[in-house]
Amino acid sequence: xxxELGRKLIAQNKSARHDYFIEEVFECGIVLSGTEVKSLRxxxxxxxxxxxxITNGELxxxxxxxxxxxxxxxxNHTPRRERKLLVHKKEIDKLAAETKQGGLTLVPLSIYxxxxxxxxxLALAKGKKAHDKRATLMEQQANREITRELxxxxxxxxxx
Numbered sequence: 001x002x003x004e005l006g007r008k009l010i011a012q013n014k015s016a017r018h019d020y021f022i023e024e025v026f027e028c029g030i031v032l033s034g035t036e037v038k039s040l041r042x043x044x045x046x047x048x049x050x051x052x053x054i055t056n057g058e059l060x061x062x063x064x065x066x067x068x069x070x071x072x073x074x075x076n077h078t079p080r081r082e083r084k085l086l087v088h089k090k091e092i093d094k095l096a097a098e099t100k101q102g103g104l105t106l107v108p109l110s111i112y113x114x115x116x117x118x119x120x121x122l123a124l125a126k127g128k129k130a131h132d133k134r135a136t137l138m139e140q141q142a143n144r145e146i147t148r149e150l151x152x153x154x155x156x157x158x159x160x
Contacts, residue, residue, distance in 0.1 A: 008113040010040050013047035016107045018133060020125035023104060026095075029086035030061065030111075030118050035069040035076050036083075040118060042069075045111050052085060052106035052122055054096045059085040061120065064108060085120065098124060 016022075032040070039045070050064040061083045068076045087095075098104055109121040128136070 004113060004116045006115070010043055010111045010113065011045040011047050012110045013050065013108055015048065016109055016123065016125065018128075018136070020105075020107055020123070020127055021132075022109075022123045022125050024124040025109065026087070026091065026122045026124070027114075028059065028120050028122055030120050031084040031086065032066075032118055036066050037118060038071075039066050039069045040111065040113070047108045047111065050108040052108065054092060054099070057089070057092060059087050059092055059095070059106075061085050061108065064111075085122070095124065102126070 044067050046065040052061050107123050107125045109123050111120050
């Protein structure tokens with residue numbers, strides 16, 4: 001029987017949505033050692049430098065930092081090791097074709113527990129240029145101003 005139900009977020013890569021155009025999102029399982037799971041349950045992980053790559057028909061996660069478990073012994077894990085991702089073969093073939101063809105990359109967006117199992121949300125993404133980032137920020141700011149003005153008008157408050 002599953003101890004935990006639902007989704008418990010551990011870590012999020014907020015800069016990924018700022019630095020990349022997100023094309024498609026996938027959910028993958030992760031192969032972890034025991035101390036990595038305990039460290040994740042404590043809510044400790046960093047996705048900042050993370051990326052995924054396909055090697056020999058397998059999907060691998062690199063650059064993700066899961067710190068050593070504080071109560072661990074001599075058999076503690078290394079924090080930045082490569083971790084295998086669990087995805088169907090058809091999805092791996094599809095991802096391999098899209099990353100080779102379109103200049104896309106695989107970026108981790110979040111790590112979470114779903115019904116007691118560690119999962120990672122991967123995005124097929126295309127890098128943004130500096131002017132794209134500025135345009136995105138200006139668009140977000142304009143949307144915030146529009147919602148503020150609409151809320152002012154609906155609440156009856158006016159600047160006049």
